[in-house]
Amino acid sequence: MDQAEDEVYCIGCGAKIQTTDKNQLGYTPQSALDKGLEKGEVYCQRCFRLRHYNDIAPVSLTDDDFLRLLSQIRDDDALIVYVVDMFDFNGSMIPGIHRFVGDNPVLLVGNKEDIFPKSLKRNKMKEWLKQQANLQGIRPLDVLLTSAKNLDEIEILLNTIEKYRKNRNAYVVGVTNVGKSTLINQIIRLNNGTQDLITTSRFPGTTLDKIEIPFEDGKMLIDTPGIVHEDQMAHVLTGKDLKYVSPQKTIKPSTFQLDDQQTLFFGGLGRFDYISGHGAVITYFENNLMIHRTKLSNAENFYTKHVGELLTPPDKEGLEKLPELQRHEFHLDEKSDVVIEGLGWITVPGHSTIAIWAPRGISTVVRRPLV
Template structure:
């Protein structure tokens, strides 16, 4: 092995944690040899090409790490003695659940963190929201020691979270876990910023799959915070959208709920990425929609909905934009009959709060989950 390769073996990308290599552009950690030498000469932080492009051009590159690779990394948690900080996206709770997390936790305590709290209306009582999150976690077999609400993006309540972490860890290591795109690396960045003053140490992006290997952050008492890779949740809407369309679908600021008075056999389209049908009921009802404020919503008759979609998909009904409509998955229908006030959830898009005792249907791109749950609000 050359001296150059030996040097590379000891280097990790400061953004994603992947080991730096200069041989294969299609593998993790690749950076051009010239860029590596320049960074070393100037004593600059070293980023792989993928993270460099992500930071400077907001471009994402596909990665070759498999789901099994992610799960193997998380397996280390089971045998550790640590505090688990489990980060979920409040706006997309179901899409941010780690399937079978209880198998990775072992005997370790879990602090549940609901991120993106700033997106929800202030009218929603935060104590009620915490109870709702705890109940949903219990359904997944997780019994959190506490629930914290934060906004990593705005730094809201991060101080309080740090206090909770310090109280509960009792000198132990801390593992931060979550699926891709829940804002986990943004949260870690805030923690680092408050502890060290370093800005943007970990690469952040709206695109899934940014942290490629665990990153250790040393604490004063000799223990550490470990930022683990996000598990890829293939049912997330973000995996099917490109470029600026993500910003049209993923909420950018506090959601303004919209109420639609619908008669039976009426339909709402959410751009071209989702659809809601009021199929059957005894009366006109109000349906409250929680989606990104700038996403265009169109109402039509159920009988005309299929033709309306076929005619306007990629134009009036956008996103997706016309550049990739041929590759965009077809919408798949899921029907439900409600027995209580409920949310019909299209993962990664939002939800519609609906009354009891009606028949409804939700449509989402093939591969994206649609489900019914007890109403959050």
């Protein structure tokens, strides 16, 4: 490419376009570049395939590259818009976030609010988010719940950013898979009618460089690359199984009347053992994830016999990628939510002893119930 073309960037991920090394960021064939320049829409090959075929390719951007980009935030006087996934809160926390923020103010945004049933109290969810952020060393100016699918809520988000940024840049930060790029796409659409400027998918790690959107005062809304958080459920599944753990519609809770020594399987991805106690447990998972009940004494054999077939996801192919399930035991004095991060949760009565099984490396958390 000549000098002018050296300045061309992929509108999907922000990587600089190059036509020489197909294994490096920003590669696109010369013929595709020529067509893209004619249309005014240049994508790297990776984003083109992701956009049209939902096909993800590995890239060479390292954790150090991500951290180097984020470290610039600390040195700027800016508002930090910190986006987390309400459905996978712990899995969407940026490790060491307080180090990147510095003294900058933080607006905490809980995304994917639309998948939660209306019975869940929003003020309670906000307060819980705030408490969890405090544990991470972050004291947000405000907490906002939003949905990238709702343009009215995007307008509220924009107005809230404007309220707090005070003529400064605003950096949007988050780990991969929290819906950050979808939020940015909606902001762009709201402002100038351009749809899907930034490549989005259910796959982790699809925005690779900063993307800047100007405010009227000349400052920028800056979309930073998603930090790869290896403890997300998305990292242990194949692409076609991700739809079972990434709800796209409002979750419909299911109630199971259980006695002690009974087990629930959540596909082949998780397991709940009611060791002692009894009563109704309520499950909150993606609506298409099959839940199977069996006796605790039969659970081990049931899993070994049926995982990858009756107990799916994963299918046989995905089973090779899935880490073994690990057991975590809890005694609950009070009614609690027991969470498998990135998969869902079970609301359990108090005075219960339970075990929760999750793929190795995936967090399990007990919290006060959201209902």
